[in-house]
Amino acid sequence: MPKTLTILWxxxxxxxxxxxxxxxxxxxxxxKGYKVDMFGYGEGVTAVKKGQNPKRFPNxxxxxxxxxxxxxxxxxxxxxxxxRGFERGEEIAGAKVGSLTNDLFKFISESDRLVTIAR
Amino acid sequence: MANSTLVLITKAPYGLEExxxxxxxxxxxxxxxxxxxxxxxxxxVYNAIAxxxxxxxxxxxxxxxxxxLYDFEVPVYVVKEDLDSRxxxxxxxxxxxxVVPASKxxxxxxxxxxxxxx
Numbered sequence: 001m002p003k004t005l006t007i008l009w010x011x012x013x014x015x016x017x018x019x020x021x022x023x024x025x026x027x028x029x030x031x032k033g034y035k036v037d038m039f040g041y042g043e044g045v046t047a048v049k050k051g052q053n054p055k056r057f058p059n060x061x062x063x064x065x066x067x068x069x070x071x072x073x074x075x076x077x078x079x080x081x082x083x084r085g086f087e088r089g090e091e092i093a094g095a096k097v098g099s100l101t102n103d104l105f106k107f108i109s110e111s112d113r114l115v116t117i118a119r
Numbered sequence: 120m121a122n123s124t125l126v127l128i129t130k131a132p133y134g135l136e137e138x139x140x141x142x143x144x145x146x147x148x149x150x151x152x153x154x155x156x157x158x159x160x161x162x163x164v165y166n167a168i169a170x171x172x173x174x175x176x177x178x179x180x181x182x183x184x185x186x187x188l189y190d191f192e193v194p195v196y197v198v199k200e201d202l203d204s205r206x207x208x209x210x211x212x213x214x215x216x217x218v219v220p221a222s223k224x225x226x227x228x229x230x231x232x233x234x235x236x237x
């Protein structure tokens with residue numbers, strides 16, 4: 001049975017490379033045979049907004065969407081998402097608008113390791 | 120599989136959402152019956168001061184968010200040395216907190232399956 005890694009990221013899509021690092025870590029863990037779950041909390045929820053169009057930086061929304069296609073379960077905190085004016089349907093394909101109590105709890109309780117990426 | 124979570128609160132309240140977010144994460148774990156502990160350390164010990172007035176900055180109260188943890192038997196520890204170095208007397212803290220020496224941190228880290236830092 002593969003080991004499970006949960007990545008909790010809490011910084012946004014543009015001000016830092018943290019979300020990109022989270023995606024790279026997820027892919028590296030997948031390549032090592034881990035099951036990987038990701039949860040966006042606080043400012044981290046901005047990374048799942050679809051339609052991001054950075055001119056000079058990596059598009060973390062696209063990267064994350066591709067990572068989800070590779071099998072990484074991804075959820076975000078709905079309260080944090082709504083607080084920032086986002087609505088359901090604005091997220092990239094495969095990202096779940098969820099909750100700490102249900103989704104993050106499930107991820108953590110099934111995890112062998114938890115990595116927090118934040119500032 | 121993780122059966123326990125330790126939440127480290129290292130940031131002061133209100134200027135950042137970090138401390139409040141950590142307390143809510145602790146609550147979410149505690150509500151589900153997971154063994155959960157919260158440890159206030161470094162500037163996180165400012166969250167333990169009883170006279171904090173969240174309403175002055177129109178923010179939710181970190182003190183109330185901490186006390187909600189008690190309903191789910193989530194212990195909240197505060198590192199004594201970090202209080203002392205900031206000149207905060209234990210008499211200034213609100214009720215229910217457990218002031219512990221820094222040497223306890225190692226024990227808490229060892230007692231929990233996963234750790235997350237705010």
